[in-house]
Amino acid sequence: MGYCKLPSAPDYSKLEQVFIEKDPAINDYLQAMSVANKVAEDKLGEVMQLSWYDRDRDFESPQHASECHMNSAIPGYVDYALYRDASLRVVFEDERFVFFYLKI
Template sequence: YMLLSWYDRDRDFESPQHASECHQDSAVPGYVDYGIHHGATLKVDIERGRFVFFYLPVGMVS
């Protein structure tokens, strides 16, 4: 798997950086939208959102 996007709630930091700026009025954070729309099929959520990671299967990388 390849890491596409992530969020660290303790530091309020996400990757891709500033992805949520375009989603300020949205219920879906930018890092979530980015991961889903770039083909993520695996979400790892640690401690109910403290750390969240979105992964793309390696075979799906073009």
């Protein structure tokens, strides 16, 4: 019987990534989202935010997406975005906040 091999890390090769290190640091999720939205619109034009993660509060959207990924190397919010052909990943401060966008 065959088994599916789970990847050891997400494959971001098909999307653009922007890494943001702020000095001083981003205050909170709302500030990070505002900056990420501006970056996404500047890079892609009209976009839809697909998913996000806030490590400060350990929240993700869509909610509970990681529940079925408990033993997986790929968090649910990442899998959700990649499965929906995300165009852009915006990452703050070593994945403190992460946002995925789709160009529409």
